[in-house]
Amino acid sequence: MEERKKILIVDDDEELVRILSINFMAEGYQVCAAFDGVSAVMRAHKEHPDLIVLDVRMPAGDGLNVVEKLRSSTKTFNIPVLFLSALPYDELKEKAAQAGVVHYLTKPFELDMLLGMVRNILGIEDRKPVLKVMGA
DSSP states (O other), X not given: OOOOOEEEEEOXXXXXXXXXXXXXXXXXXXXXXXXXXXXXXXXXXXXXXXXXXXXXXXXXXXXXXXXXXXXXXXXXXXXXXXXXESSOHXXXXXXXXXXXXXXXXXXXXXXHHHHHHHHHHHTOOOOOOOOOOXXX
């Protein structure tokens, strides 16, 4: 059986983290969360996610700072990062690229677009979620 991909969601908006978690789990992903930059780096080292969905503006270390720390560690340097931000892409494009972030989605965003980007980044075919019933 294929191991489920793990996504670390990092955003100081707890409601957004909850909504994304529910939707990612419905797609079959494992989900973990962090609500600030410092805990994001710690969770990434502990959980070894396949993807990090990261807000740019947060307390205790903004997204660029988090990516810098992730890229400087042998345990986390190659984890893909998808920036989610209310900041216009043009404002961050250069800094994001320098930090090694190639995936960027501005808030507000379409959930289907985000899910499609996640599947693309993780190399998963576009498919409908499958309900799995255990013990049936």
